[in-house]
Amino acid sequence: MKAAPHCAPYHPRMLKTAESRERWLFWLLAVLVLGAGLGLRDPWPADEPRFALVARQMVESGQWLFPMRGDELYADKPPLFMWLQAAALALVGNLRIAFLLPSLLASLGTLWLVRDLGARLYERRAGTHAGWALLFTVAFTFQARRAQIDPLLVFWTTLSAYGLLRHLLRGPDLPMWWLGWFAAGMGVITKGVGVVALLVLIPAAFAIARGWQGIGPMGWRRPATWLGPLVLLLPVALWVGPMLWTVAHSQDPALHAYADDILLRQTAKRYADPWHHRQPAWYFVEVMLTQWIPAWLAVPFLWRDWRDALRAKDARLLVLLGGVVAILLFFSLSAGKREVYILPALPLFCLALGPWLPQVVERVAARRLAFALAALLSAVLGIAGAMVAFGHPSFEQRLDDIRGFAGSGDALGWALLAIGAWGGAMLLFFGLRRGVAALLGTFAGLWLIAGLAMQPLLNDASSARGLMRRAGATIGDDAELGFVAWKEQNLLMADRAVRTFGFKRDAALQLRDALDWQRAAPATRWLMVEANALAPCIDRSVSVDLGISNRRDWWLVPARAVRCAPGEALTPPASAPEEDGT
CATH class of the missing domain: 3.40.50 (Rossmann fold)
Structure with missing residues (x-):
């Protein structure tokens, strides 16, 4: 395996100071980028109002076991995410803050896990670079800023992989092994596919069987190892047990239908025979190419290092990349696909990049590519903003006709112009020699302006307020x-x-x-x-x-x-659209 180049020797105190500054900068930017706009908007469709409504009804009614949407039971998702939103609402008393807190805290937790695991598997710089890559990957940042289930799911799947890999690659460590299985169980009561992190055991088993370097046996002959699957069932039982007991002692057909729906139709049946979001087999390749930027842009510069590491039988890289491939295949085999489904693979992908990113960002070609991407993004947003603010009043009218953004077009245009101008300032400040920093700075400005300016402007129309x-x-x-x-x-x-x-x-x-x-x-x-x-x-x-x-x-x-007589047929001329846009 080609090792990452080492920096020139520093005095220990200087090195410690540099590491401390990097940590402070990373976490400051993480909180700003992921939390910008907290408290400045209401839940937006399609999913955010649904979960927030269920959570608010839990707090108001005191009934938390069976989620309610209005006067109907809500059986599409397990309740953990809504429980956390309800707990946050009960704690802070402000729905605008509470509905986003679980996603924000979960995403910050995911970043910490990636940085720590990268440092443990390789060395500190690998963890820090993996964390930076994850923070500014569009798919992660976009979802972390929304109140959907997936950021919480990604936290549990990353925690599950964290525990399993610390046992397999830096163990034996049975408490970490059990933690991995417990986190998978928490993932199940967050979203039925929470067990996908366990797919890393497939490449791990291959590496063990082939005698790859750096991986220990799973230890299935030890009774304590078998506690792992049992630990997975613990959080599931804490939810399913009381729910099924209540259903069994109830004559309400709605409760029985809820149990059937949440345990069967929304899990196995939804995977095997999905009724919506049907996409072709290659759909997730498109998602990675368009939403996993800029992280995947490093691959052309380090694929040879990956090849050399795999030829050297480095089990660390095999398990990380094998986990990514296994998750992609798992979701690709189902006809129902959404871009968020493969989000649990993204932290593993960034961890696989981490050891070689320090040398990638030093390459002239990589710096130029990052600089060009920042320039393109700034130019596109700046031109779009100018068109909205100055050139095309018909475009604003179209926004109003489609989305109801009355009166927001000019302000939205100025916000886009501000992002373009910020990107231009980053390009001038960092220059071509620090093109990667210019790109990250451009993305940081985009998310900050989106959260602090654009979301409040669009809130009345997007939230239905x-x-x-x-x-x-x-x-x-x-x-x-x-x-x-x-x-x-x-x-x-x-x-x-x-x-x-x-x-x-x-x-x-x-x-x-x-x-x-x-x-x-x-x-x-x-x-x-x-x-x-x-x-x-x-x-x-x-x-x-x-x-x-x-x-x-x-x-x-x-x-x-109303001209309708009692008993008159009330069939509307057309059906309503199935889903909201945001």
Whole structure:
């Protein structure tokens, strides 16, 4: 294996000071880049309002075992992420902060694990460079700044790999082995695929069988080793046990349907026979090429080092790269694919890069490539900002028509211009000789401006806060409101208690029950209905068009607009779109 070049000798005190400065800089930038905008926006669709709504209902109702979305059970995901959001909400009392805290803390934890494991497997510089690579990889940074389940899942899968590899490559260390299995169990109650970190055991077993260097036996002949799989079941049992006990002692068919859905349909059936997000077999290659930048750009400069290390039978690299390949294959075998599915492989990929990144960033070609990428990114965003702010008023109108970004176009353009200008300043400050630093500085500015300026500008439209403010002002403080064909962000942002009639139910059935509810108090009850769910017997000329939010047109229906007779068929002319955009 070609070793990473060593720096010229330093006085120990100077070296310690440099390491300390690097740590402070890294963690300062990590908190700023991942946390910029915390508290400045509300949850945005498609997933954020759903989890935040469930978490808020847990806090308000005191019922945490069975997640609820409005008046229906929510069985699409295990509850751990929503429990953490609910705990954060109960602790800080501010939903804008609480809903993002689990993702932020989990992502910072993932960065620490990568830096520490890289240092333990190789040396300190390998860990630090792997951490920098992960922090500024677009896929990681983007997801870490969102309140979705995947950043928490990545933390558990990385912690699982951390424990397993410390036992296999730096052990034996049975407590670390058990930690790896326990973290996999925590991953299961976060998202059903939380066990994917265990796939690193496949290349590890190969390395052990072939006598590769630097890996010890798994020790399956020792009884204590077999505690690992049992430890995995512990967190699963702590959730599934009380849930199944409650279901078994209940006559509520909804609870029985919840157990079947969460344990079977949303796991094995979703993998084997997915009903949405169907993509071709090579989909994840496209994801890596477009979203794993700039990390994968180092591969052309170090693939020969990887080749030499594998030829030298270095088990460390085999297990890391083998884990990446195993995770990619696992998700590629299912027809249902989303870009976030392979995110657990990214920390392993960055760890595999780490030992050779110090010499890569010193290469002239790598510096030029990074400088060129920073220049391209700055130019594209700057030109786009100028077009929005100065040149094309029709573009702003199009944003308003599609997304409801009324009045935000010019400000959005200036924010894009600011990012372009920041990138230009980074290019001038660092220059071609420090092109990698210029690229990282450009990305840092992009995320900071996005969080501190762009997200607040777009929040009213993206979160439905503006929509629900208009709805509340239209119907008045004393009116009651019911939802038909609603989305989670509507209920989350409502300024009053709202009556719902199911979420997954057919829109016609929701509308039928909603009209019966409205007839009981027609003077004070309004319905908020998505345009595609409006029946022909509802007079739109008497109803109020609230405008577009999240690509949907929303209407307020007073009782006087209803021409529907009781029992009349209420099938809308078209079905609503399945998913929100952000």
